[in-house]
Amino acid sequence: MSIQSSFSTSKYQVGLIGVGVMGEALISGLVSSRFPKAQIVFTEKRADRAREISSKYGAREVDLAELAKSSDVILLVVKPQDLADLLASISSDLNKSALLVSFAAGKTTKYISEKVGSNVAVIRVMPNTPTLIGLGMAAMSVGSNVSQEQSKFVSDFLATCGKVISVDENLQDAVTAVSGSGPAYFFAFVEEMIKSGIALGLSTEQATTLAIQTIVGSAAMLEQSGKSATTLRENVTSPNGTTAAALNVFSESKLGEIIEKAMTAARDRSQELA
Numbered sequence: 001m002s003i004q005s006s007f008s009t010s011k012y013q014v015g016l017i018g019v020g021v022m023g024e025a026l027i028s029g030l031v032s033s034r035f036p037k038a039q040i041v042f043t044e045k046r047a048d049r050a051r052e053i054s055s056k057y058g059a060r061e062v063d064l065a066e067l068a069k070s071s072d073v074i075l076l077v078v079k080p081q082d083l084a085d086l087l088a089s090i091s092s093d094l095n096k097s098a099l100l101v102s103f104a105a106g107k108t109t110k111y112i113s114e115k116v117g118s119n120v121a122v123i124r125v126m127p128n129t130p131t132l133i134g135l136g137m138a139a140m141s142v143g144s145n146v147s148q149e150q151s152k153f154v155s156d157f158l159a160t161c162g163k164v165i166s167v168d169e170n171l172q173d174a175v176t177a178v179s180g181s182g183p184a185y186f187f188a189f190v191e192e193m194i195k196s197g198i199a200l201g202l203s204t205e206q207a208t209t210l211a212i213q214t215i216v217g218s219a220a221m222l223e224q225s226g227k228s229a230t231t232l233r234e235n236v237t238s239p240n241g242t243t244a245a246a247l248n249v250f251s252e253s254k255l256g257e258i259i260e261k262a263m264t265a266a267r268d269r270s271q272e273l274a
Contacts, residue, residue, distance in 0.1 A: 007160075008034040012153065015071030016042040017064070017086060019053050022103065023077040025132045027057050029161040032134075041067055068093035073101060073153065076112075080104045080273045087115035096120060099150045103127055105176055106273025109143030109169060121145040123154050126172055126180045127161070136162030137179040141169035177266035185262070190215055 007030070014030065016023050019042050030040060037058035044050040050061045067074070068090040078086055083104045099121045102112055109122040122143040130136045138158045142151050158164040167175060190211050197207030222229060237243045 006156065008036070010035060010039070010153070012072040013039045013041065013070055014073045014075065015062075015067040016040070016059075016075045016077060017067065017090075018075075018077035019044050019049065020077070021132060022127065022129075023075070024053065024057075025136070025161060026075055026077065026157075027053065027059055029131075029134070030157065031057050031059075033157075033160040035157075041071065043067055064090060065093045068098075069095055071095060071098055073099045073150070076100060076102045076104060078104055080106050083107050083112075084115065087112060091116045094120065099123065099146065099154070101125060101154055105180065106173070106270045108172075108274055109141065111274065113143065119145060121147070121150055123151070124169060124172060125154070125158065126175045127158075128179050129183050131161045134161055137182075138162065138164045139167045139172065139175040139179065140164060141167055141172055143169070173267045173270040176270040177263040180270075181263075181266045185259075186215075 014035070016027060019027065023042070027040060027042070031037060038060070040057070040059040041062045042050075042053060042059055043064050044053065044061060053059055054061055062070075072095070074090075074094075076083065076086065083102070094116055096117070096119060100112060100116065101123045102109075103125050105126065107124070109124050112122045112124075113120060123146055124141045124143065125138055127136050127138045131138070136158075138161070140151075140154060140158065155164055155166070193211040193214075194204070194207045197210060198204055202210070218232075221227075221232060225232065227235075233247075237247060
């Protein structure tokens with residue numbers, strides 16, 4: 001059975017707490033996979049935003065207590081610093097057979113279980129921003145008390161927004177460093193490519209077009225060619241050529257060490273948020 005077919009007949013009611021850009025992306029993924037709109041509810045403090053989401057997707061706004069009582073799957077799409085207060089506010093109303101799916105960086109399934117009760121099923125997910133265009137990368141870790149059916153639902157659901165893998169929870173901080181924060185590394189690198197192109201005489205439009213299409217094409221080659229990044233890099237690099245000159249600067253500047261140090265810092269910050 002396809003994901004669309006299984007979703008269209010799903011018995012679950014899904015509740016979202018937090019309908020910012022990521023929350024909206026998750027609703028969009030559900031709706032595009034033919035999940036029944038009548039089975040999607042959400043909470044939102046801003047009235048104008050609530051009207052926008054309801055109008056755009058057909059989801060229904062409810063208060064926090066009703067969402068906690070009625071939802072079979074609750075997506076916690078909130079900032080890590082807001083999670084403790086949120087869990088305290090819903091714990092007494094929570095449907096004890098519900099599945100909590102947390103998208104809060106750094107917060108463990110154990111942390112959540114301690115706030116709402118050890119018998120509640122919890123899955124932890126680290127998504128990234130390309131989820132907004134259906135090209136996200138998500139890693140999920142299944143806590144205790146999660147059924148196979150619940151786990152499959154979340155995995156299939158995340159797959160509607162991009163790709164998904166399962167990892168041991170002790171690797172989630174590393175996932176954060178690679179794919180969770182990774183889009184920002186990419187955007188920072190492209191920013192500098194554009195700035196350097198302008199410094200070399202190109203117009204802003206020319207430098208931007210050249211940099212973006214180069215990145216888009218290179219990413220597609222990496223995904224579609226079946227070749228490693230190392231092989232593709234070597235294929236572009238002629239001995240003593242222009243690419244080699246540029247890569248030598250990267251090497252002399254210890255690019256590998258810079259990236260490792262940056263990703264370790266991201267991993268460490270994720271651990272601090274636990």
